[in-house]
Amino acid sequence: MVKWTSKSKEDLDQIREHIAHNLNVDLAISTLDEIIDEVMIILFKNPLAGSILEANPLFSKLVVQGNSIYYCENP
Numbered sequence: 001m002v003k004w005t006s007k008s009k010e011d012l013d014q015i016r017e018h019i020a021h022n023l024n025v026d027l028a029i030s031t032l033d034e035i036i037d038e039v040m041i042i043l044f045k046n047p048l049a050g051s052i053l054e055a056n057p058l059f060s061k062l063v064v065q066g067n068s069i070y071y072c073e074n075p
Helices: 006-022 025-045
Strands: 060-064 067-071
Touching (some): 025 060, 025 067
């Protein structure tokens, strides 16, 4: 199960708002759905996917559609 932090939800909202404002609402919604689905699929298949951050080895980084997603396993 993926639990999104308040900050990550805010970031996703900003991405959605940016796309909706500059392109269109339907694209914004579908893009966010795709990002969230892809993160969940990747981490469901392999909870240790991504590269470990040197600054804090408890966290890893995935890049999904050009967006950096930082996460930790069982925080």
